[in-house]
Amino acid sequence: MPELPAALARFASLLDRVLGVFRSRRIENELREEMRGHMAMRTEWLIERGHPPDDARREAARQFGNRTRMEEEARAQDLWPPLESVIQDLRYALRLLRRNPGFTAITILVLGLGTGLNAAMVSVFEHVLLAPLPLPNAGQLYVVSSHAHSLGDVRRAASGPDFRDYRDQATSFSGVAALIPRFAMVWTGDREPRVVNCAATTMQFFNVTGVQAALGRVFVPSEFGDLQNETALISWSFWKNQLGGDPHVIGRTLRLENFPSTIVGVLPPMPDLYSDVDVWLKLTTEPAWPYMGWRANKFLDVIGRLKPGVDPRVAQQELTAILRRAPDEPRDVEAQLTPLRDFIVGPVRQQLEIIMVAVALVLLVTLFNTAAIFLARSIKRRPEFAMRIGLGASRGRVRRQLLAEGALVSVAGCALGVVLAVLGVSAMRQFPVVGVPRIGDVHLSGGALAACLGVVLLSTFVFAGLPGSLVRLDLATAFRGGRTETGRAHRPFAFLIVGEVACAVVLTVCAGLLVHSFMHLRAVDLGYQPERVVTGYLRTNYTSPEGFPFWSNVLHATGALPGATSSAISDCLPSVRANAATIMFADRPNARGREPSTGACWISADYFRTLGAALVRGRLFTDHDDADAQPVAIINVEAARRLFPNVDPVGRQIGVNYLALGSRTVDTVPRLRQIVGIVSNMRQVAVNLPPGPAIYLPYAQDETHHVLNSMNVYVRSAGRDPAALAREIRSSIQAMYADQPVEGIRVMPQVIAGSMARRTYAMVLLLAFALLALLLSALGIYGVVSYVTQQRTREFAIRLALGAQHRDVLADVLKGAGLLVGIGVVLGAGLSLLVSAGLSQLLFETGAADPVVYGCAIALLGLTGTAASLGPAIRATRLDPRTALNEP
Amino acid sequence: MPRPNDVLQGTLDLLVLKTLAQLGSMHGFGIALHVQQVSNDLLRVEEGSLYPALHRIQQARLIASEWKSTENNRRAKYYRLTPLGRQQLAREEQDWAKLVKGVTAILRYA
Numbered sequence: 001m002p003e004l005p006a007a008l009a010r011f012a013s014l015l016d017r018v019l020g021v022f023r024s025r026r027i028e029n030e031l032r033e034e035m036r037g038h039m040a041m042r043t044e045w046l047i048e049r050g051h052p053p054d055d056a057r058r059e060a061a062r063q064f065g066n067r068t069r070m071e072e073e074a075r076a077q078d079l080w081p082p083l084e085s086v087i088q089d090l091r092y093a094l095r096l097l098r099r100n101p102g103f104t105a106i107t108i109l110v111l112g113l114g115t116g117l118n119a120a121m122v123s124v125f126e127h128v129l130l131a132p133l134p135l136p137n138a139g140q141l142y143v144v145s146s147h148a149h150s151l152g153d154v155r156r157a158a159s160g161p162d163f164r165d166y167r168d169q170a171t172s173f174s175g176v177a178a179l180i181p182r183f184a185m186v187w188t189g190d191r192e193p194r195v196v197n198c199a200a201t202t203m204q205f206f207n208v209t210g211v212q213a214a215l216g217r218v219f220v221p222s223e224f225g226d227l228q229n230e231t232a233l234i235s236w237s238f239w240k241n242q243l244g245g246d247p248h249v250i251g252r253t254l255r256l257e258n259f260p261s262t263i264v265g266v267l268p269p270m271p272d273l274y275s276d277v278d279v280w281l282k283l284t285t286e287p288a289w290p291y292m293g294w295r296a297n298k299f300l301d302v303i304g305r306l307k308p309g310v311d312p313r314v315a316q317q318e319l320t321a322i323l324r325r326a327p328d329e330p331r332d333v334e335a336q337l338t339p340l341r342d343f344i345v346g347p348v349r350q351q352l353e354i355i356m357v358a359v360a361l362v363l364l365v366t367l368f369n370t371a372a373i374f375l376a377r378s379i380k381r382r383p384e385f386a387m388r389i390g391l392g393a394s395r396g397r398v399r400r401q402l403l404a405e406g407a408l409v410s411v412a413g414c415a416l417g418v419v420l421a422v423l424g425v426s427a428m429r430q431f432p433v434v435g436v437p438r439i440g441d442v443h444l445s446g447g448a449l450a451a452c453l454g455v456v457l458l459s460t461f462v463f464a465g466l467p468g469s470l471v472r473l474d475l476a477t478a479f480r481g482g483r484t485e486t487g488r489a490h491r492p493f494a495f496l497i498v499g500e501v502a503c504a505v506v507l508t509v510c511a512g513l514l515v516h517s518f519m520h521l522r523a524v525d526l527g528y529q530p531e532r533v534v535t536g537y538l539r540t541n542y543t544s545p546e547g548f549p550f551w552s553n554v555l556h557a558t559g560a561l562p563g564a565t566s567s568a569i570s571d572c573l574p575s576v577r578a579n580a581a582t583i584m585f586a587d588r589p590n591a592r593g594r595e596p597s598t599g600a601c602w603i604s605a606d607y608f609r610t611l612g613a614a615l616v617r618g619r620l621f622t623d624h625d626d627a628d629a630q631p632v633a634i635i636n637v638e639a640a641r642r643l644f645p646n647v648d649p650v651g652r653q654i655g656v657n658y659l660a661l662g663s664r665t666v667d668t669v670p671r672l673r674q675i676v677g678i679v680s681n682m683r684q685v686a687v688n689l690p691p692g693p694a695i696y697l698p699y700a701q702d703e704t705h706h707v708l709n710s711m712n713v714y715v716r717s718a719g720r721d722p723a724a725l726a727r728e729i730r731s732s733i734q735a736m737y738a739d740q741p742v743e744g745i746r747v748m749p750q751v752i753a754g755s756m757a758r759r760t761y762a763m764v765l766l767l768a769f770a771l772l773a774l775l776l777s778a779l780g781i782y783g784v785v786s787y788v789t790q791q792r793t794r795e796f797a798i799r800l801a802l803g804a805q806h807r808d809v810l811a812d813v814l815k816g817a818g819l820l821v822g823i824g825v826v827l828g829a830g831l832s833l834l835v836s837a838g839l840s841q842l843l844f845e846t847g848a849a850d851p852v853v854y855g856c857a858i859a860l861l862g863l864t865g866t867a868a869s870l871g872p873a874i875r876a877t878r879l880d881p882r883t884a885l886n887e888p
Numbered sequence: 889m890p891r892p893n894d895v896l897q898g899t900l901d902l903l904v905l906k907t908l909a910q911l912g913s914m915h916g917f918g919i920a921l922h923v924q925q926v927s928n929d930l931l932r933v934e935e936g937s938l939y940p941a942l943h944r945i946q947q948a949r950l951i952a953s954e955w956k957s958t959e960n961n962r963r964a965k966y967y968r969l970t971p972l973g974r975q976q977l978a979r980e981e982q983d984w985a986k987l988v989k990g991v992t993a994i995l996r997y998a
Binding site: 040063076077 | 915916917920921934935936937939940942943944946947948949958960962963964965972
């Protein structure tokens with residue numbers, strides 16, 4: 001086959017010529033020696049034939065021809081000329097860039113910031129939202145929940161009976177496990193007692209998830225027969241941070257709430273799965289156990305592993321059928337399977353997506369901006385291009401030169417970006433962003449590097465492509481310095497400015513919507529006065545009447561602190577969380593399984609007084625509403641409106657099924673309670689949720705005494721500085737109970753701000769991005785308008801000389817800029833409408849198309865545009881026609 | 889009026905290949921001299937233009953080169969045909985013959 005060697009030869013030759021660039025000097029030297037040798041031999045040959053030496057040398061040179069040209073041509077055979085000229089181009093570009101260090105530095109910095117932000121964000125995005133969980137066949141793991149339209153479609157976890165039904169009846173799963181994902185216990189360790197986060201799992205958990213112990217072992221099924229003989233697993237971080245990485249930790253005793261537990265294993269670091277749990281305990285869901293018998297008591301996370309090849313939708317139908325067979329479930333109940341990963345990252349998905357889009361927009365703005373600067377610079381250099389083309393450079397060659405400059409800046413910027421991204425990502429690993437799951441082991445991803453590469457390509461194209469189009473200009477125009485040309489050459493600028501402004505508008509609108517929401521949130525009427533309230537969290541060992549004196553002592557001691565006006569306790573935390581209860585009525589028939597549900601709290605007598613909520617009717621609790629007194633309840637205005645639409649609720653009898661981990665009722669009809677008062681609506685569950693119906697019960701009337709186990713304490717300060725109380729609260733409690741940990745002492749406004757931290761975080765980030773975009777657009781507009789105005793100096797000078805007014809020139813410049821900004825604003829507003837719909841989760845009393853926000857954003861961009869073009873415009877009016885026209 | 893220097897590039901390649909086929913291994917000056925002598929000074933190459941051609945042909949892997957000493961103890965780059973070059977020469981000789989035949993035929997009837 002003669003073709004093959006020929007093809008190979010062609011390839012080898014290309015390779016040779018490419019590689020030749022690296023030994024170009026040697027090739028040149030050899031070539032020169034070869035030619036010198038030839039001339040010498042010809043000279044000798046001529047001398048032998050009788051020519052005098054001088055004559056012979058001249059004749060040899062004549063016969064040889066143009067040596068330089070021959071040398072160049074021969075050299076071009078050994079070296080690939082495009083590559084060679086590329087290196088030349090790069091060298092030239094480097095020289096140029098070094099001559100403008102300011103421009104170069106700013107461009108690279110801006111581009112680096114944009115790329116770095118993007119790469120870091122892409123890494124987070126990929127890792128948190130897209131990467132599979134590091135568990136074997138993690139795609140088969142689903143979390144089971146349910147919802148029913150008749151119950152308002154709220155997501156419900158699973159109850160003990162639900163779990164037992166799934167476990168015993170479902171055939172789609174190779175295993176299901178239940179766990180109580182989060183509860184607190186007091187660890188009386190070798191140091192000051194502290195609260196540890198616990199999770200309790202059924203025996204299937206480790207089998208289903210595939211989590212294995214890093215040290216020791218996980219729970220084995222035989223252990224679950226006797227829960228009294230406690231064994232515990234600890235998390236990697238608990239082992240490292242609290243137990244000092246003790247190598248003999250297996251077999252050590254952990255005293256939790258006075259029950260000794262033997263540590264049998266240490267779990268590996270699990271940043272993805274229940275990462276905040278310190279201690280893992282065992283759970284059984286048999287009906288004999290407390291809280292496990294009642295179907296409505298849905299507080300368990302159920303994780304199931306689908307059998308290979310089973311469609312999750314089929315499994316979902318199967319579970320729905322199982323639920324609908326159960327008594328007490330509404331007929332329209334539907335099971336819901338959520339992939340475990342989505343379950344874990346669900347709450348932050350939207351924020352991450354928003355930030356991702358915002359970061360991409362920032363990058364676009366930086367690209368547009370840098371491109372505008374590049375363009376302006378290259379227009380200034382047009383005479384140079386013209387000169388080069390005039391001297392014989394091809395247009396392609398000049399374009400390649402621009403490409404080299406663009407590529408150099410892009411590559412440098414992106415290299416900086418990668419460095420920044422690496423730093424950013426490792427910073428995020430070290431200081432995980434609060435509330436973002438899986439962030440603990442984020443790393444720079446392939447996708448991020450691909451994004452960087454994309455930016456390099458895109459920016460090179462943008463930086464070089466646009467100015468490249470100018471090369472087409474004919475020489476005559478170019479040599480005149482382009483002074484006389486009209487709008488045509490400004491078209492690329494228009495495109496850049498419009499794009500930049502549009503992106504800035506989108507960012508400003510999004511930030512504005514969040515700020516607007518935040519302002520609404522800040523202004524929201526909470527229904528109570530949190531400003532002077534200090535709160536703290538107490539976890540005790542009491543689940544029996546012994547606890548009553550403890551709590552009354554705590555209330556007494558904190559209430560008597562100098563500077564305190566009153567104190568209270570509750571198991572809920574205002575504006576952060578409340579448990580739920582279902583209500584049964586004594587005065588009407590109850591639909592089993594469809595009882596209305598309300599928020600619910602166990603409180604002490606002074607709860608409303610301490611938090612500053614108002615009594616609307618009836619009375620508040622007193623210390624006499626204790627275990628021996630008649631059971632009572634207080635409802636809020638909303639509950640009165642919904643549950644007792646036409647009658648006065650005060651004096652009515654209701655039964656309250658408290659739904660929580662420590663549920664007070666086990667499948668029995670609850671005691672009847674008399675409603676004694678109505679209080680104003682408090683935003684009990686969250687600041688951004690309108691107050692729903694709520695019921696309050698005196699903690700002394702919890703017949704299971706479970707509420708005594710953990711409570712929040714509130715102390716209202718008389719003075720303006722509630723923080724001063726914080727230390728005294730702890731010391732007053734520990735003066736009586738030295739071992740009692742008091743955690744999370746904060747003033748209520750702090751607690752409320754904390755509950756909105758994620759929202760605030762997103763807002764601050766977007767605000768920063770929007771400001772950056774505004775600043776960059778202002779710079780871009782200023783630069784471009786200055787440039788365009790300068791190009792029109794001669795025109796303005798002529799017009800001024802012919803009698804035009806200063807304000808005509810001013811208006812002319814502003815009109816040009818205004819048109820571009822206007823188009824950008826309209827485009828950006830349209831884009832914003834598309835993008836801002838994605839913000840819905842973070843908006844509060846603010847429409848995605850809020851006219852105030854759009855108006856402000858448009859006004860802001862308009863102002864920025866005008867301000868940025870005012871300088872160059874005024875400069876144009878100050879032209880002295882004589883000087884301007886005499887300039888070359 | 890054609891000048892003897894205007895040798896078509898393709899023809900130059902053919903001449904170089906043919907020369908090397910006859911001489912075996914030879915340096916640039918030797919090739920130029922040979923072409924000149926054999927063609928009775930009819931075909932005279934501008935000698936320098938030999939080198940771009942030589943380097944091009946070498947890149948095409950039709951010839952190979954090495955530095956050797958001449959009989960006058962001068963270092964020179966010697967070129968020789970590769971097997972690929974031998975094949976190419978055969979092809980080009982055929983093409984040339986066809987061309988000549990065609991042109992002759994046209995000249996006869998013109």
